[in-house]
């Protein structure tokens with residue numbers, strides 16, 4: 455009971471209506487024993503950071519299939535830094551062209567995941583990033 | 591600056607941290623709550639319960655929005671929301687989705703929303719919900735809206751925690767009478783028929799009204815030394831003038847219809863609690879029951895530490911072999927184990 459739960463915010467920033475991937479990932483993380491806050495579609499980067507603060511999450515997972523990731527993700531990082539939330543680990547999934555991945559990692563994204571990613575890999579990486587150890 | 595000072599100064603990051611420490615049962619969190627506790631007791635605690643999907647979160651969104659943007663002449667209030675969702679009994683994980691309906695509140699520094707998983711608790715709240723509410727109370731939030739798990743059992747826990755409990759019903763949940771749980775009259779201070787834009791509102795409302803009228807004029811649940819009971823109004827010494835009859839109100843949470851009446855009923859109920867002295871009684875009952883639960887929990891864990899597992903198993907085996915009765919087994923174990 456007193457085992458510390460990993461808290462994750464799964465958010466869909468921007469005007470992108472593709473929510474299947476976000477829901478699949480949210481459920482997989484839930485089934486791995488995590489507490490997943492799901493906020494629905496059309497979140498601004500400000501909303502994402504604010505929810506992450508109020509909910510004191512360990513991880514933010516951004517699902518972006520619209521192509522707007524290079525605008526949205528850096529903005530989320532800016533606000534997180536301004537709020538003193540640098541400790542939050544950020545994951546990004548969706549349709550992200552290969553050439554954008556290094557730039558996202560550079561600003562601090564822990565991992566980027568495209569179509570066909572196995573949810574088991576996502577779970578392992580989230581655990582690793584938070585607890586520092588792979589799945590037991 | 592200590593965490594308590596930061597919370598009292600309204601620092602949101604500090605508040606979020608403290609809530610996590612408490613939720614995770616960290617000693618530092620309890621220490622800080624101890625420092626904050628003298629500042630509690632100010633907020634109006636409003637519970638929102640009802641079957642899954644009746645519109646609890648949508649209603650909380652509207653209520654908070656109203657309190658933040660009141661019509662001219664009404665005061666603006668600081669609002670906290672605690673929304674509880676179920677944990678999976680198999681994995682312990684949870685999807686906390688109530689915020690999907692609360693996006694109108696985003697960006698307002700006078701609102702703080704926190705989602706919680708029930709973490710194995712069955713009464714519609716999480717084990718630490720009442721402590722989290724105390725943090726918000728101390729931090730100066732004036733109205734705290736508490737959304738329960740839409741579990742469908744008698745949600746006694748919320749009635750014990752909140753000053754004012756809203757029970758939300760909606761038409762179209764199948765057989766109307768079936769959908770309305772018998773325990774509701776005992777916990778509802780206000781009955782809300784939400785989704786009043788849907789067909790069948792009249793039926794739902796009629797079913798509630800006839801239950802209200804048929805129902806014994808029992809008063810709400812109280813807690814005596816850990817036992818929950820409801821007091822019969824006739825045996826209570828208070829006179830009939832002080833009887834609160836739960837109003838039945840229609841709302842359309844998605845549009846905001848019916849909100850002014852609901853807000854007024856919530857304020858009227860608080861006034862009723864204050865003029866009858868019941869607010870004080872409820873606070874007393876709640877704190878006493880919290881104290882007793884803590885003592886029970888502590889006694890059990892202290893006792894577990896005193897009795898070695900091997901001795902426990904030994905007595906358990908004797909019990910199963912029917913060499914002693916459960917009472918005898920308990921007596922031996924309570925006295926320190928077999929050789930004591």
Ligand code: B12
Pocket residue numbers: 464469470471472473474475476478479514515516517518519520521545546547548549567568569570571572573576
């Ligand atoms: C289904 C689909 C739709 C459905 C969406 C239904 C829904 N509610 O989700 C509908 C028909 C509505 C739709 C509409 C559109 N779509 Co569409 N759609 C797709 C399609 C075929 C599959 C997406 C999907 O659901 N996959 C299944 C899920 C499980 O996979 P996933 O989302 O990729 O998620 C996985 C990973 O990416 C990752 N992941 C995802 N999110 C996250 C988050 C985190 C935190 C992590 C760790 C991992 C992670 O893990 C998941 C599991 O493996 C894709 C093409 C494709 N093959 O991806 C196009 C696609 C995404 N759509 C596209 C487009 C252009 C559109 C439209 C604009 C078309 C139009 N002109 O109207 C509209 C826009 C709708 C809107 N409002 O945003 C383009 C996007 C192009 C781009 N970004 O450059 C794609 C890539 C098709 C294409 N090749 O052109 N679409």
Ligand SMILES: Nc1nc2c(ncn2[C@@H]2O[C@H](COP(=O)(O)OP(=O)(O)OP(=O)(O)O)[C@@H](O)[C@H]2O)c(=O)[nH]1
Pocket residue numbers: 641642643644645646647648649688691739740784785786787788841842843844845
């Ligand atoms: N037509 C109509 N739909 C509503 C109304 N209020 C809420 N809804 C819809 O009902 C659905 C459930 O609403 P929620 O507010 O999430 O209900 P809830 O009781 O919080 O649900 P759980 O937390 O899952 O138990 C959503 O699709 C809402 O948009 C209403 O007054 N009228």
Ligand SMILES: [Mg+2]
Pocket residue numbers: 646647648687688737
């Ligand atoms: Mg809800």
